[in-house]
Amino acid sequence: MAVMTRRLPPLLAPRRLLLLLLALFAAALATLALPAAPASAHAVLASSNPLGNSVLQAAPAEVVLTFSESVRKVPDRIRVIGPDGKRVDQGDARFDGAVVTIPVQQTGAQGTYLVSYRVISADSHPVSGGFTYSVGAPSTTPPSDTDEEIGDNPVVANGLKVARYIGYAGLVLLIGPVLVISLLWPARLSRSGPAGVIWTGMGLVTLATLAGIWLEVPYTTGGGPFDVDGSSLRNVLSSTFGTAYLIRLGLLVAIGLLLRPLLRGETGRVDQILLAVLGGAAIFTWPVAGHPAASPVAAVSVVVDAVHLTSMAVWLGGLVMLIGFLLRQANDRELGAILPIWSRWAALAVCALVLAGTVQALIEVGTPDALVSTTYGRLIIAKVVLFGAVVAVAAYSRKLVRERLGEGGPRRLRRAVGVELGITAVVLGLTAVLVQTTPARTASANEDLGGPGFYSATLDSNLFKLQVDVDPARKGNNSVHLYAYDKANKPLPVVEWTGTAALPANDVAPVDIPLLPLTDNHATGEITLPLEGDWQLKFTVRISEIDQATVTATVPVS
Structure with a gap:
């Protein structure tokens, strides 16, 4: 036939x-x-030393920026401007993963300093911003020494x-x-x-x-x-x-x-x-x-x-x-x-798209609230709605193929x-x-970093000064940053860091704070503070085989 x-x-x-x-x-x-x-930055400045808008008694020997993820440098885009409008950063900034250390000249000038930065996050997107700190007393914010834009x-x-x-x-x-x-x-x-x-x-x-x-x-x-x-x-x-x-x-x-x-x-x-x-x-x-x-x-x-x-x-x-x-x-x-084979291929491709898209959304969105409260989440919703329409049309096409097209198919x-x-x-x-x-x-x-409950204090011992930053100083998960300095306010190498957190008013016994050294004088850790109140954070810093001291910070947690 x-x-x-x-x-x-x-x-x-x-x-x-x-x-x-x-x-x-x-x-x-x-x-x-x-x-x-x-700015489409996908990393954020998690903490800095000195803190933004802080007033110091003595000028620091370095400015330390800690980001939420690893970053790399953009040539000549990290600067510290003194009260007279001249740059006081010296040499190249040191990059160590998420930590950027900027050496600063000891000019002794009193007033407000401007720190500006532009770096590249781990996913190739730029991160730019700036903040000020003051030595002695605040003054007029110095102008940048460049007209170049740091934005996108x-x-x-x-x-x-x-x-x-x-x-x-x-x-x-x-x-x-x-x-x-x-x-x-x-x-x-x-x-x-x-x-x-x-x-x-x-x-x-x-x-x-x-x-x-x-x-x-x-x-x-x-x-x-x-x-x-x-x-x-x-x-x-x-x-x-x-x-x-x-x-x-x-x-x-x-x-x-x-x-x-x-x-x-x-x-x-x-x-x-x-x-x-x-x-x-x-x-x-x-x-x-x-x-x-x-x-x-x-x-x-x-x-x-x-x-x-x-x-x-x-x-x-x-x-x-x-x-x-x-x-x-x-x-x-x-x-x-051809069409039945292609129809099966298309169905498999659509299934893979849905599965892969779901996994991507779970990883990149994180929480249900972020799905509706962020631009990324709302774009995901729009994409899902449109994709649903495409799948409906694809199902209709598959039906036509199964019917062997027919009259007018x-x-x-x-x-x-x-x-x-x-x-x-x-x-x-x-x-x-x-x-x-x-x-x-x-x-x-990023919305939670550097929030209104941010706590910072400099604690003195007979061996060192220890700057303690707790972010966001609220009930729940908190980030702790420690910076050690000698009596001349210069970075002090630390051999070992240990820390505990307790809430005596509620009979909460001390629990260890896991601390990870980031540089010789900078360590960080994460701890969950489940209750509101005045938490006592104790830190023991050992600077040699025999020299160590313990300091205590009382952190109000709301």
Whole structure:
């Protein structure tokens, strides 16, 4: 019995496909057209020594900044300005994980000092700010000795969002189409059309990567889009971000060499496996250079984000191939074989997207309150709502496939797939904005740092002075920072730190405070204070084999 091979009516000519992709791109750009935040820092200054707005009897020999996560330097962006408007920081600041130590000249000048800083957080985003302290008595705040901005340039910040979106669009036009043409493409059909889509995807990913490297330079320094010099570029390329992007470029070259025979239909199984391995490695360069690398469970976040990106690219890229070529060029017999397989692939990709997205949200949002009280959380909600609409349309498309399209089915399937692509283009735009937005877990935690209950005191012993900072000095979890100085107010190396906390009024016996040395004279610890009242914190500091002393701080906890 002869098999009917009636061709389906044309759905999208190449010109109309191009117009559709341009329209989707414009829709996503509308999503990205949001004003840049004053600062998109994903770390925060957790404490400082001296404290902001404090008045000291003697000038410190150094200023210590402690951030909520590891940071790296931006050349010449950490400064201490004296009361006369001149810089008093000397030499380069020392970076040790989350701790930055700034040596300060001992000028003896009385008055107010200005500390300004700009550093890069672990997920490649800039952290900038400043505070003042005074020696003797406050005076007029000194002006900065530079006119350079320490904030984010809006053109650069929004340019990075656009570059990330272009990169995501490139992944869609690259991964899904390569998978379809490798495993589902009918041998009788020409590969010239899909080849154009795939090479476009390669070009977009490459363009986005190069633009990302270029824009990251002024993003870190706070300059404009053309404020790029050799020193700043080397600084970016030597970072984790730069390394990931350079590796991506190298992998793209190797992938491009393997794509040429594939698009001619000459690739063997070994080459396809190698292409999959290289593509998987390239996918990991996205999470390694972003939020996942700085999450509390970095290894899990990086893997989950890679799964999320891959699933998205397989699903949407397959839809592009379906609406752009297969529904237009394949006959009924070919579609009867292809569509059920593709439908199962799409269902698996959607399941992976949902699972990976859920894990990402649990890690990056942290608490239900942060989901509604932070910009990141609200963007997640918008993304979930839109994704739910896409899944509903995808279910309708799957129903059409199970019904073997039927009368008028191709037209309905075309419309459904078009709606899927339209909504997901906006979802991709939201994703590009999310990458540049402070994660909810960080934003929520930052609100608690340096709160109104912050406690600080300098305790004297016969051997040393000990500055004690307790943040937020409220019931619940608290961070403790200790700084040791000699009688001349210079940093004093400590051999061993021990501490306890007790609440005598409520018969709470002393409990140990685990203390972790950060530098020779700086230690930190975390402790939960479950009750309100005047807590007695005792610290024993040993500065040699035989010399040690104990001091006590009474901390009111509300």
